[in-house]
Amino acid sequence: MAVDESIAASLGDVRGRVSTEQSLAPRSWFRVGGPAECLFQPADADDLATALRRIAPEIPVTALGACSNIIIRDGGIPGLVIRLGGAFAKIEQDGDGLIVGGAALDVTVAETAASLGLGGLEFLVGIPGSIGGGVRMNAGAYGSDMAAVLDWAEIVSRDGTLMRLETSALRFGYRRSALSDGAIVVRARLRGEPANPATVSARLAEIRSAREESQPVRARTGGSTFRNPEPEISDMKAWQLIDAAGCRGLKLGGAQISEKHCNFMLNTGDATAEDLEALGEEVRRRVREKTGVSLHWEIKRMGLRASGAKGEKA
Numbered sequence: 001m002a003v004d005e006s007i008a009a010s011l012g013d014v015r016g017r018v019s020t021e022q023s024l025a026p027r028s029w030f031r032v033g034g035p036a037e038c039l040f041q042p043a044d045a046d047d048l049a050t051a052l053r054r055i056a057p058e059i060p061v062t063a064l065g066a067c068s069n070i071i072i073r074d075g076g077i078p079g080l081v082i083r084l085g086g087a088f089a090k091i092e093q094d095g096d097g098l099i100v101g102g103a104a105l106d107v108t109v110a111e112t113a114a115s116l117g118l119g120g121l122e123f124l125v126g127i128p129g130s131i132g133g134g135v136r137m138n139a140g141a142y143g144s145d146m147a148a149v150l151d152w153a154e155i156v157s158r159d160g161t162l163m164r165l166e167t168s169a170l171r172f173g174y175r176r177s178a179l180s181d182g183a184i185v186v187r188a189r190l191r192g193e194p195a196n197p198a199t200v201s202a203r204l205a206e207i208r209s210a211r212e213e214s215q216p217v218r219a220r221t222g223g224s225t226f227r228n229p230e231p232e233i234s235d236m237k238a239w240q241l242i243d244a245a246g247c248r249g250l251k252l253g254g255a256q257i258s259e260k261h262c263n264f265m266l267n268t269g270d271a272t273a274e275d276l277e278a279l280g281e282e283v284r285r286r287v288r289e290k291t292g293v294s295l296h297w298e299i300k301r302m303g304l305r306a307s308g309a310k311g312e313k314a
């Protein structure tokens with residue numbers, strides 16, 4: 001990628017950390033992907049707002065969380081890439097809920113809620129992402145999701161305005177929200193309910209062991225690859241359609257469909273983002289051919305292909 005040094009230069013005297021062409025692969029669960037053209041780790045929300053006001057409106061801005069639901073393409077991510085660090089990982093009790101930073105990990109939020117005797121947030125223990133990514137994706141499991149527990153989210157919009165959005169403004173749907181491109185979630189309030197800490201901790205343990213049994217949680221993966229189809233399209237879940245199309249264990253280059261849970265893709269060691277994306281497309285093709293159902297990606301694919309061609313930001 002030809003690096004535009006003017007992006008870093010236009011950030012001026014921001015207090016956070018700025019770097020160019022830093023590889024993103026080690027940060028991603030899949031361990032694939034090229035560099036960020038300009039990576040910025042803001043010192044706090046004001047610093048982030050200042051940065052977004054300073055860069056030209058045509059520069060694309062991409063937020064990264066724990067990178068547990070994305071394929072970063074091999075050519076890297078152009079423009080400004082924002083990664084929230086420790087300053088955004090605070091978790092504080094607020095009556096019957098928690099006020100959490102956008103970089104707080106879902107797992108830590110679930111554990112903190114348990115220790116404070118707050119129930120209702122247990123589902124977060126099985127989701128290896130951050131609160132920011134969880135709000136963006138309306139992350140959910142075990143019958144609950146972010147939409148069900150979120151009171152508000154504070155975001156810094158692409159033009160550098162800090163604002164608080166109520167849940168209704170985020171128009172949550174299944175694994176999606178209406179958060180606009182370039183908007184960064186910096187803080188949120190999650191609602192719980194008083195509960196016995198031992199009971200909540202026991203539920204966390206149950207969820208963890210159910211996960212270990214059914215998902216390749218220690219692998220280089222990106223979680224559910226495809227959304228489950230709407231009930232009016234198919235009453236089969238995505239994994240059942242993939243299984244029916246004979247794709248369990250299917251390999252392409254270093255990418256493989258998990259034998260354990262066939263809606264999960266794996267990097268078996270030397271996969272490229274191109275391998276993973278091509279394998280996903282091959283699965284979509286086979287499922288369509290066998291069942292007539294078109295699967296839709298849940299994993300976000302972002303950035304440029306190795307050739308430098310712009311892939312769509314899905």
Ligand SMILES: Cc1cc2nc3c(=O)[nH]c(=O)nc-3n(C[C@H](O)[C@H](O)[C@H](O)COP(=O)(O)OP(=O)(O)OC[C@H]3O[C@@H](n4cnc5c(N)ncnc54)[C@H](O)[C@@H]3O)c2cc1C
Pocket residue numbers: 029062063064065066067068069070084102103126127128129130131132133134135136137138139140141179183184185186215216217221222223224300
């Ligand atoms: C083993 C495994 C199991 C999983 N199980 C589940 C599950 O049960 N349920 C579920 O819903 N998901 C699951 N996932 C997927 C993933 O963990 C969730 O989607 C998670 O919420 C993504 O958060 P993240 O911080 O990793 O976001 P990323 O993967 O980094 O990004 C995902 C999207 O969120 C955006 N984003 C990230 N941070 C911010 C921010 N601060 N502000 C605005 N936008 C942001 C990114 O731009 C991108 O569009 C699983 C993944 C793995 C690897």
